[in-house]
Amino acid sequence: MCPIKEVSDIRRMPRLGKVRLGIKVEPEGKNPYPRATDYFVVPDEIKEYVGTMPKKLSVMFPTEKTDEFAQQWLRCYSFTQGLICKGDGSTAIRKIDVETGDVARHTTQEWVFKDWGCDPDTCEQYSEKQCRRVMNLLFFLPDVPGLGVWQLDTTSFYSIVNVNSCVDLIKRLCGRISFIPLTLSLEPQIVEPPGIKKKTVHILQIRSDVKLAAIQKLGRVAPEVIMLPALEEEEAPADLFPAEAEPQAGKAPAEPREEKTPDDIAEDDVPDMDTVVRFCFHFWQMKGRIL
Structure with missing residues (x-):
């Protein structure tokens, strides 16, 4: 029997569930609202494997394609319509509501998706914080039973930059990122957004307890090519909190006061000694010693 074109040749990995960065608070007589936590909010069925309120998770990324396991978009949600807009800033x-020609709302009866302009500086939904940057992170939890990936959503500028920087650093040092044992952690950092006093927020970090030599050895083994499942996009991220200020346009946001992810690594494929020292300090807090 011949395979069905564009059907029989497709393979997708199942999505097992979501790990969240906050909880929903439902005060009596008031609208529910999200509240950030300093731990990962995990489903009850996996708490016996990762803990009740874990601050660290053992993870592996399932592919080399960052745009598949760490998608990043500006996303706009509504209570009644779910995801109503997804853009890249351009x-x-x-x-769109077929009758009004405007964005779909709670009164919308019929809608269609249309290509649209995306300008955060002039967007009504973005200025009202209804639209936010979102990273959808997909990963394995190797300590948890089940074949598939888990999804975590974050809107934090600092978390997105940290994840992107760490992924690029590991790729540069090891030649790949997929199926390498890593630790995803939530760690407190003091930040000072423009116009707002200093505060402590909990930010995603990627760490590793594996030695650099061992990671580089793993990097020599080519992973299988697997398609990831469709993202759960209709549900707004659990950490869609207005408390974190948006960085001002044209002005770099204040750096965290504590550990920083190196962002000035050389472009060479083979890391020099300075790069290795930076890597060792970032992941294992190892400091050089003069002999």
Whole structure:
């Protein structure tokens, strides 16, 4: 029997569930609202494997394609319509009310997706914080039973930069990122957004307890090519909190006061000694010693 074109040749990995960065608070007589936590909020069925309120998770990324396991978009959500707009800062796909020609709302009866412009500086939804940057992170939990990936969503500028920087650093040093044992952690950092006093927020970090030589050895083994499942996009991220200020346009946000992810690594494929020292300090807090 011949395979069905564009059906029989497709392989997808199942999505097992979500790990969240906050909880929903439902005060009596008031609208529910999200509240950030300093630990990962995990489903009850995996608490016996990772802990009740874990601050660290053993993870592996399932592919080399960052745009597949760490998608990043500007996303706009509504209570009644779910995801109503997704853009990159220039162009977007927007859910439009067929009758009014405006963005779909709670009164919308019929809608279609249309290509749209995306300009955060002039967007009404972005200025009202209804639209936010979102990273959807997909990963394995090797300590948890089940074949598939887990999804974590974050809107934090600092978490997104940390994840991107660490992934690039590991790729540069090891030649790959997939199926390498890593630790995803939530760690407190003091930040000072423009116009706002200093505060402590909990930010995603990628760490490793594996020696550099062992990681580089793992990097020589080529992983299988696997398609990831479709993202759960309709549900707004659990950490969609207005408390974290948006960095001002044209002005770099204040750096965290504590550990910083190196962002000035050389472009060479083979790391020099300075790069290795930076890597060792970032992941294992190892400091050089003069002999």
